[in-house]
Amino acid sequence: MTLLIKDEYPEKLFREDGKRLDGRDLFELRPIKMEVGVIDNADGSAYIEWGNNKIYAAVYGPREVHPHHLAKPDRGILRVFYRMSTFSVFERKRPAPGRREKEISMIIGECLEPVLFLELYPGTSFEVFIQVIDADGGTRCASTTVASLALADAGIPMRSLVTAVAVGKIDGKLIVDLSGIEDKAGEADLPCAMTWFNNEFSLLQFDGDMTLEEYNECLDLATEALKKIYDLQKDALKRKYIDIQERISQQNEKNNQERGEE
Numbered sequence: 001m002t003l004l005i006k007d008e009y010p011e012k013l014f015r016e017d018g019k020r021l022d023g024r025d026l027f028e029l030r031p032i033k034m035e036v037g038v039i040d041n042a043d044g045s046a047y048i049e050w051g052n053n054k055i056y057a058a059v060y061g062p063r064e065v066h067p068h069h070l071a072k073p074d075r076g077i078l079r080v081f082y083r084m085s086t087f088s089v090f091e092r093k094r095p096a097p098g099r100r101e102k103e104i105s106m107i108i109g110e111c112l113e114p115v116l117f118l119e120l121y122p123g124t125s126f127e128v129f130i131q132v133i134d135a136d137g138g139t140r141c142a143s144t145t146v147a148s149l150a151l152a153d154a155g156i157p158m159r160s161l162v163t164a165v166a167v168g169k170i171d172g173k174l175i176v177d178l179s180g181i182e183d184k185a186g187e188a189d190l191p192c193a194m195t196w197f198n199n200e201f202s203l204l205q206f207d208g209d210m211t212l213e214e215y216n217e218c219l220d221l222a223t224e225a226l227k228k229i230y231d232l233q234k235d236a237l238k239r240k241y242i243d244i245q246e247r248i249s250q251q252n253e254k255n256n257q258e259r260g261e262e
């Protein structure tokens with residue numbers, strides 16, 4: 001469980017055996033599971049479990065813009081609503097969206113926008129609703145990753161998926177994929193997102209202290225980690241269609257058997 005009270009932070013973020021507090025090596029990702037098509041009433045949806053983070057994303061669009069004055073005559077708009085549930089963190093979160101949620105919504109929107117063809121959808125909106133059920137560091141990255149899957153699941157034309165991960169520094173060492181406690185008690189945190197159609201970072205949000213060499217090393221570490229997460233995203237998308245294919249084959253087999261019995 002993430003500790004939020006500064007006095008309660010552990011003095012060291014590494015164990016005696018050199019591993020991180022959750023047993024990971026320096027550049028090891030937390031376990032990540034993703035699934036698409038999890039919400040029937042959305043145009044597209046996805047779910048991610050990333051370490052202790054649990055997050056849903058639901059997508060609607062293209063659809064009419066409400067309120068109307070937000071509509072743009074020459075292009076569509078992307079609206080992202082990142083929300084943390086009151087019960088998602090150790091200290092109850094106030095239900096009304098705070099400044100942090102508004103900022104993260106904006107950041108996720110800026111990460112995702114380059115992959116969408118908004119110019120092809122004048123006067124419409126695409127809406128992404130992200131609900132954090134359980135949070136333990138890196139929720140903006142996990143949310144960006146799962147939101148991009150939900151957009152793909154909605155069948156919205158995209159230049160590529162978007163993948164995000166945070167890298168950083170704790171007790172003088174560079175690490176990949178900060179947990180909540182590492183994020184809070186560490187020296188630096190660098191959430192990064194990558195758009196794969198041009199292999200460019202669409203997010204670099206630095207917080208803390210590190211040298212330029214360390215920063216450059218962090219970008220290399222992030223790139224390696226992002227490739228692994230990208231593979232998991234592609235697997236999650238493929239799995240949905242493999243499951244559909246299997247269900248159709250089973251149904252066809254059943255139909256054939258029934259016909260044979262008649």
Ligand code: UDP
Nearest residue numbers: 002089090135136137138139140141180183
């Ligand atoms: N957090 C919390 N209460 C809050 C906001 C955040 O306990 O009101 C925790 C949560 O675990 C979150 C972590 O602090 O994942 C780091 O938050 P940050 O703002 O750095 O965003 P994130 O790392 O989740 O993108």
